[in-house]
Amino acid sequence: MIKVRGLKKVYQTAIALRGVDMDISQNEWVSIMGPSGSGKSTLLNIIGGLDYPSEGSVTIDGKEISAMKEDELAVFRRENIGFVFQQSYLIPYLTALENVMLAQYFHSIVDEKEAKEALERVGLGHRLHHRPSELSGGEQQRVCIARALINSPKLLLADEPTGNLDRVNTRLILELLKDLHRDEGFTIVLVTHDPYVAGWGKRLLTMEDGRIIKDEVLHP
């Protein structure tokens, strides 16, 4: 489903990616692990179309992301990709429900009932009308997950989703992701530096210094 070929990313100060090749198929749960500076976040951003590579290509479902223009990318993104970040980026003056509906708005039209159901699915049915400031870290991430998945994307990209959470919440979030992954059938690519978190996936890519150095299958 995802094909990455010869990806290079060069900044003024450093080289983030030095030539990455990989293939990810449908319904996989891939974890990417590595020390900070290894380029894993950069790789994720490029796959998600949030950044452009200096060289190389990324193809998702046959469409070359790296060649698309900004607006084209936006359209592709909203129909196919969901994002969860380390920081829960939520609009502070909108409630949890409204944040999810915002994602619906950019995609097509708003459907309050559907948004409610999505939030209930992630266990926040009782916190619909609370603002992000009134929610705990774990709850905020759950809203982010609901928002990321509301448009039924084929791909979920998560960049250190549990980085700011404690042990208990980390586990809860990962359990949730596992359930959703099993039920909805999307592909997850999860970036982390925590081996425990990485272990939840089915496949582990280890990165160092802008290159993939290991590609192993977990839990056979």
Place this chain on the structure above:
Amino acid sequence: MRKRPILYFTKRSILERPQRIFLMVIAVSMAVSLLVSMITVAGGMRKRLADELKAYGANAIVSSSEYLGEAVAELLKQKKGVIVIPELYGRLCLSGKGQLPRHQLMLNVIGMPSEAMKELKITGTIPSTREVLIGRRLKEAGGFSQGAELNLSENCDSSSTERFIISGVFERVGPEDSGIIMELHRLQEILGLKGKVSVVLLRISPEDFEDTIQELKSSLPNIEIRPIRQVALSEERLLKKIETLMLIVLIVVVLASVITVAGMMASTIFERLVDIALMKTMGGTSRQIQTFFILEAFIVGVMGSFLGLITGIIAAQAITLSAFHKTVAIPVIVIPVAFFIGITISVLSGIPALKRVTAYRPSIILRGEI
């Protein structure tokens, strides 16, 4: 939320930062208010000036050594834009009521046509052929009131007096103040001067003044034509100067307002960089994101215009009240102009910042490199 989610989201965004929004509204309203008051005052001033002109009297006088025939008046009426008032001057003896001392019994009388009386400032009604108007000074001196009777005759020895009723009081700066005004033909009858007038007063619009005087002089060679008051002319020039000054001030204020609003817009947008990046990750196109912000700017513009309209009108009334002791009519065109300017200012000042920001790649913003 059902019908138009974008309006809902915008509303929430506005309610979130009321102080910032308020400041922007004020900035827009300042420019609009100045514009509105300038248009109102300029438009109203001209009309006021025209009215004042009437109250001050004529600005040219046509006379000759003898009485003028009414034919001259007819000729003058042909001229476009010239208001013609033939007048007959005479003196009549007042007998009967009143507290006037003896030597004031001979009153100055002006006979003028009824249509011309409409141009006067009158407290009361225009006299019919059985009525007269008295000057303010005469009213005060003689203690007369509206509806009182006057007995007038050609000279004081005459036994045939005619009864007139005072229909009102007129205001006219000058010696006429202590006399009376009656209908022209009536006076001609009493004085036995049928078809004759003493002078013809003219009111010529200030722009055509010089040219019209020249024309008349050449077409009526035996007759003297003199301008009487230069007041209106100099007022016209003054008005132009004021207008130019106000225009300059307006431009400066509008510029200042634009800069202020643009600055605030830019800072707002930069504050919400993260929100913008987030919307991009959600798959929002540049156009969708821009719509969000431009809608906010639009609403700010509308509110600012509305506020500016109200303050501008109040300011205009204050100005004209202090200068002319009258309020001014509001030209209707002011309303759409106000909204147009206000909305243009607020929307246009937001666009440059917006265009720059939406061009950024989301990753750069989210990474915090801005």
Place this chain on the structure above:
Amino acid sequence: MRFFIPEAFISAFKLSLSVCLSWLLINAYASSIKEGVRSQPNCYFRHQLLIALLFLVILFLSGTYLNLDAYYKDLIRRFSAYTFGILYIGAVFSGWSLKDKSLISLSPLLLFSPPFLLLFLFGADTLSLSFFLKDLSAMRQNYEGTYTGALLGTGAGALLLIFSSRLVKGLSLILSFTGLLFSLSIIKLLFGGTGGYAELSLIPSVQRGLMKFFHDFVHQLFVFFMVPDHPLLKTTVWNFIGLIFGESFTMFVTLLILIVPSLIILFKILRPPEVIPEGFTGARKRKYIHDFMTMMRLKAVPLIVFIMVVTLLWFFKAESGPGLYIPQPVPVVEDNGFIVLNLNEPGRSIGDGNIHKFIFKKEGQNYRFFVFKRPDGRFAVCLDACEICPPEGYGQARAHLVCIYCNTPIPLNTVGEPGGCNPIPINFSLRDKEIRIEVQEILKKWRLVHSGVSKE
């Protein structure tokens, strides 16, 4: 005093039938649009639009620049406007509804049919209208009868609509293939219908009847309660009521009739789809709805343009009014106490159906009068003034004389009859191709001008 005038009934029936029928077709068409989100594009869509524009330009220019009688010029202009309207809407509609590829090849034929069809429909309409113009004077004088007849006629047409609603289902099937023909008939019905209302000045006479009735009723009510009404119901109130019944009301109704069908289609179009394909849930369903709505909004654009154009044209027409023909009065002199006019002089024929104004000076006073041959063949000679208004004179519109001061339309066949805003008639004799008017008659009748002698 007849309480029922059959002409009014028939005219109103015919007109309400047109309007109701057009509503029928529109409903049917709108339902047929809702099926099928993506229809085959009509590759002749652009050609139709271009030819429509070409037609419009040619006919409008020829109407303006050819040296024709005003009446024919007006006719050509209306014709070009109608053609443009039809082709424009036809282009748009048929672009949507041609699903069957085989029909696309027929399209060039359909392309050129509108003008000829239009001529045919046009002609029939004009003929039928002139038939009803005959007894107009009876209608004008008899408000109650006209009102009753019109009301019944409208009701009858509406009843017919209700009973024929079963036709709707069958119609929609046909209509999906005949978008062009449909739009043709719509335009014809609409323009014919509204033209008819204005021609007969049915609405104004009904309005006046209503207003008179209302006024009398209220007056009687106050009398009944023994309350002096005049201090209360002074000018302001009657002015306000007069506004509703004024000339602008007619124009407004005309506008509504033209626009309402388009508005109906608009509202039907801009609703979410009723049928969603099987198995679409969640995001997929939302996307489908979104795409559907976007497509529908695009389709709505030509309609909105049409509504805006009609409204704009209506505003301009309402402001400037129909172009009035106001000829310069020709000076005439007295001949032994009479004024003698030849019916036919080189370059001028008094009996050509236009008004001919003349001016006559006596003792420093100007007297204006005109001679006019009515559509029913009779001559009328009247003063160019009426009893009520300041004597600004009259102008001639298509089917009326119009008092320049108060803008009241006077149906042509009532010219020569006294009363109200009608020009004051003067006696004359018509013999040996000559019209003779006694000067004393003119002087005598002129005293009535602006005197309000026979005011209601």
